[in-house]
Amino acid sequence: MKRFALALLLLPAIGMAAAPLELGLTIKDHQFSPAELKVPAGRKVRLVVSNLDSTPEEFESHQLNREKVIAGNAKSAIYLGPLTPGRYAFIGEFHENTARGVIVVE
Amino acid sequence: MFGSALIVFRETLEAALLIGIIAAATRGLSRRTLWLAVGIGAGLAGSLVVAGLTETIAQMAEGTGQELFNATVLGVAVLMLGWHNIWMATHGREMAAHARSVGNAVKSGEREMSALAILIALAVLREGSETALFLYGIAAGDGTASGVSMLSGGLLGLLAGIVAGWVLYAGLTRIPLRHFFTVTSGLILFLAAGLAGQMARLLIQSDLIRPLASPLWDSSPLLPMDSALGNLLHLLAGYEARPSGMQVLFYGLTFLVILLGMRFSRARTLQPN
Numbered sequence: 001m002k003r004f005a006l007a008l009l010l011l012p013a014i015g016m017a018a019a020p021l022e023l024g025l026t027i028k029d030h031q032f033s034p035a036e037l038k039v040p041a042g043r044k045v046r047l048v049v050s051n052l053d054s055t056p057e058e059f060e061s062h063q064l065n066r067e068k069v070i071a072g073n074a075k076s077a078i079y080l081g082p083l084t085p086g087r088y089a090f091i092g093e094f095h096e097n098t099a100r101g102v103i104v105v106e
Numbered sequence: 107m108f109g110s111a112l113i114v115f116r117e118t119l120e121a122a123l124l125i126g127i128i129a130a131a132t133r134g135l136s137r138r139t140l141w142l143a144v145g146i147g148a149g150l151a152g153s154l155v156v157a158g159l160t161e162t163i164a165q166m167a168e169g170t171g172q173e174l175f176n177a178t179v180l181g182v183a184v185l186m187l188g189w190h191n192i193w194m195a196t197h198g199r200e201m202a203a204h205a206r207s208v209g210n211a212v213k214s215g216e217r218e219m220s221a222l223a224i225l226i227a228l229a230v231l232r233e234g235s236e237t238a239l240f241l242y243g244i245a246a247g248d249g250t251a252s253g254v255s256m257l258s259g260g261l262l263g264l265l266a267g268i269v270a271g272w273v274l275y276a277g278l279t280r281i282p283l284r285h286f287f288t289v290t291s292g293l294i295l296f297l298a299a300g301l302a303g304q305m306a307r308l309l310i311q312s313d314l315i316r317p318l319a320s321p322l323w324d325s326s327p328l329l330p331m332d333s334a335l336g337n338l339l340h341l342l343a344g345y346e347a348r349p350s351g352m353q354v355l356f357y358g359l360t361f362l363v364i365l366l367g368m369r370f371s372r373a374r375t376l377q378p379n
Contacts, residue, residue: 020313044313046313048169054243054246055243055244055246056160056239056240056242056243058236058240062326062330062331062332062347062348063326063348065307065320065321065346065348065349065350066307066311068172068173068311069160069172069236069239070164071160071161071164071239072243072246073161074160074161074164074165075164075165075169076164076169076170076172077168077169077170077312078311079170079310079311079312079313081320082320083320093113094113094240094243096109097109
């Protein structure tokens with residue numbers, strides 16, 4: 001019975017929500033473009049990262065609590081948020097010196 | 107060179123620490139070293155396969171195949187760690203009492219080791235495939251002097267990761283037997299809960315489950331994730347500076363279920379027949 005109640009409690013947490021806002025981010029020559037993305041607060045975002053370099057990159061942000069390897073010449077999606085207003089920095093971990101960007105939520 | 111050493115070190119560390127803890131926790135089990143080697147070998151071979159398939163995996167499930175794959179790997183790892191701890195709650199004490207495994211314990215110890223070999227293979231597979239990708243990127247990239255320097259940096263990082271795992275192992279084996287199982291079980295309990303939290307993050311990142319409150323708290327000013335201590339605590343105990351509510355829920359439930367399993371299994375063996 002308790003287990004059943006717990007399952008019910010978790011039910012609304014699974015899947016289904018309003019369509020997320022889709023944003024594109026490109027990696028070329030180990031740099032992000034655009035380096036600054038504007039996102040409205042409280043909205044879920046589907047970030048589609050296209051890596052135009054032939055080498056892999058790891059999208060990483062401690063502030064966004066996200067981490068994902070994007071293979072060379074490949075495209076991948078990362079879901080973010082909903083986020084509260086602020087600046088969220090992200091880096092490409094494999095080329096930390098050049099691959100830097102920020103998501104501005106307002 | 108230093109940069110690539112650091113990246114490979116970070117990728118290697120998680121698997122190395124896990125292997126260090128498991129190797130220590132299974133001291134005295136029959137043919138342990140062989141099983142550990144099998145696990146590491148299978149994991150390395152698997153890493154190359156997964157690294158080669160990265161693009162294919164990534165394109166699956168509308169670009170979130172990588173998360174689903176890694177979440178599955180983590181889920182299996184959590185189950186195996188949990189099972190190990192519950193198994194150890196009864197047999198560990200037995201083994202400590204007899205100083206080595208005898209009779210039935212040898213058989214079930216063998217089964218236990220084969221399951222742990224799978225666990226180690228999965229840990230190596232997950233971190234190893236990312237390391238292989240990174241090193242492949244360097245090798246395929248410039249191919250010049252800087253490429254060679256970065257590649258040797260990568261190997262240095264790999265070596266440093268292995269040393270860290272070995273240091274943890276050596277440290278753990280110095281703990282007196284009386285406290286030994288408590289310490290290793292405790293470490294594995296936190297490790298399993300941490301992996302469950304990471305699994306939740308991947309499922310959130312691929313939009314399969316909701317984050318609930320996100321973040322539930324923010325302790326990054328106190329203990330940032332990119333500090334040495336924050337990173338170590340993240341690897342060993344699943345520390346997150348900005349966790350979502352769902353991650354904390356996964357963490358807490360896993361912790362509780364394994365702990366109760368250990369208590370229950372211990373209580374059963376302590377009952378007189």
